[in-house]
Amino acid sequence: MKLMERPGARPGHGRIPLAVAPLGSVLVALPLGVAVLGPLFAESPAAGVSAPYATSDARYPLGTDGLGRDVLALLLHGGRSALGMALGAVAIAYLVGGLVGLLAASARRRWADELLIRPLDVLLPLPTLLVISVVAVGWRGSPLAIALAVAAVNVPPVARLVRGAALDAASSPVTEAMRLQGESRIRVQLDHIARSVITPVAADIGTRITLAVFLVGSANFLGLGLNPTAPDWAVSIARGREGLLLQPWAVLAPAAMLVMFTVGLNLLADRLLGRSRRTREDVR
Amino acid sequence: MRRYACQRLALGVVQLALLAVLVFLLTSLLPGDAADVRNNEDAGAEQVAALREQLRLDRPPLERFTDWASGIVTGDLGTSLVSGGPVLDILTETVGTTLVLAAVTLAVVVPLAVTLGIACGLREGGLLDRSVTSVTLALNAVPDFVLALLLVTGLSLRLGWLPATWVGVGAADLLVRPGLLVLPVTVVAARMVCLLSRQVRAGMVTVLQAGYVAQARRLGVPRRTLLLRHVLPNAAVPGIQELARVGDNLVGGVLIVEAVFAIPGVATALVRAVEARDVPTVQGLALVVAAAALLFSLAADLFSHRLVPRTEVLR
Secondary structure, X not given: OHHHHOOOOOOOOOOOOOOHHHHHHHHHHHHHHHHHHHHHHOOOOOOOOOOOOOOOOXXXXXXXXXXXXXXXXXXXXXXXXXXXXXXXXXXXXHHHHHHHHXXXXXXXXXXXXXXXXXXXXXXXXXXXXXXXHHXXXXXXXXXXXXXXXXXXXXXXXXXXXXXXXXXXXXXXXXXXXXXXXXXXHHHHHHHHHHHHHHHHHHHHHHHHHHHHHHHHHHHXXXXXXXXXXXOOHHHHHHHHHHHOXXXXXXXXXXXXXXXXXXHHHHHHHHHHHHHHHHHHHHHO | OHHHHHHHHHHHHHHHHHHHHHHHHHHHOOOOOHHHHHOOOOOOHHHHHHXXXXXXXXXXXXXXXHHHXXXXXXXXXXXXXXXXXXXXXXXXXXXXXXXXXXXXHHHHHHHHHHHHHHHHHHOOXXXXXXXXXXXXXXXXXXXXXXXHHHHHHHHHHHOOOOOOOOOOOOOOHHHHOOXXXXXXXXXXXXXXXXXXXXXXXXXXXXXXXOHHHHHXXXXXXXXXXXXXXXXXXXXXXXXXXXXXXXXXXXXXXHHHHHHHOOOOOHHHHHHHHHXXXXXXXXXXXXXXXXXXXXXHHHHHHHHHHXXXXXXXXXX
16 A cells, blocks of 8 residues: 555656756856956956947947946956845855754754744745835945845745754654664764755755845846946846847846856756655655 | 634734834934935034924934834824825825736736646646746746846837836826736736746645545546545645745835836835935835735635645644
8 A cells, every 4th residue: 555655656757857957057157157257357347438338349249338338347247246145145044044943943842943933934924125125225235235135034934944854854764763773962963954954955045046146136126236337237237228229238148147047046956856855755 | 714814813913013113123223314314415414403303303213113103003104205295195196006017917827827737737747747847947037127128128129019118107098008017917927927836736746646636536536526626725725825925026026017117106116215215105115015915925824724724824
């Protein structure tokens, strides 16, 4: 009976069977490379080096934007803030949320668990972009404030996810067996539970970075984040839309970078998620 | 059901109260207060002080908060620093457009996502499933503002099929020119449909493999009844829970779309108030939008509890 119920007969998983992982890695690596190494290859973009909205020529292969700045230089300089703010925000969210989640899961008293998790539940349904716009009233133009706001709105879901994954692992037969064998609490926690939390967390980090890139980008696009002349991909997109038909590259090039990064990350995360689901089914 | 509803409502009230405190704290701890903002640089220090007294900003924060909160309870959201009129007027002017936009979006998203999710979930791994999964995976990774600009360039600027902005459009024109809604709704709906349909699909797949469905099949329950009575209510739960969360996407999408298409809605008013550092307006509008999002998630939670009472949505 048990054998019949095993969902073993699930070929394909309904997921994309292509060589997704290498494609995803390439898609992520390219914008990341541009963001990290870009500033080494170009001087910081100065206004008025050429006529505004000039189309591409030998000197400026991607043309210029509305202020007459070289679009290629903008592109090479704009990644650090666009991706850096998002990556930093997710790192902070995981540092705080992950800690809270692990503490809550390993709390021996139920009230301690509740005390740690419930207050975060209250904050969960707050619209994220709304929080950022309220923060932006006072700290407009400060990348740190925007990154911190993005981190703050990500803390509750991260804490919940980590707590859930850790509790799953803590109630598994493996943990019970380890406990019965008399392994120390620390060894059980670090060796088994921490390791089994890693896969769902890795998948979540992928989607969360995508969301953070969206959020940071949206804030910058709306003019709530960096100041409107900063060399940032989202700011460039917002600025370039006035000359969209004259000089589409000013919008398309940074947009392509952002989309490549998020599509690649989503592919990688989806693959990880599929793998973790499969292993969980095999174990069951 | 009633007990759960009471608990969930109580949580909602606590959330709302906390929200009011948070909004007030965030906006009142700002460097520089309303008096600084309203004055230009050339105003003298004593003028700023006089204005501060006039706006009653010299009182302790707690007193100002109770004042503000009791105002909200009686329906007074405060006075805008820019226009000098009540914030409530700004809200009533703009709320109609935003509500229409949000309602039409939801009316498009929910049926579309449910149909797609069911169709894909029924034939897991089939051609339709694989193509829809790939498209949603890719579309989900395109930021709203990029999608909006691409659609505007392609469909309205190059081909001229649809209007690119709402500049000069009144609320009455909406009924006459429904074409105005097409692009904004598409942009907001795109990512919501992706997220929702994936959840509905996952719900279908899980439920179809459950033991009780196999048992019902063995007992000879007709396929129609099986799907409608046994599979759908259970499969819908992850979808509805996701719906409670996509309220976030809805608010974010509306903020972006209103900016791109110059739609005279609440989000535009909010962004403008942030730019002008019109603190009372930001406080009022942010509170109203967040309260709407809370209500939305409350409704979704209650509905999914009604469908499948055993799921503990609260925890």
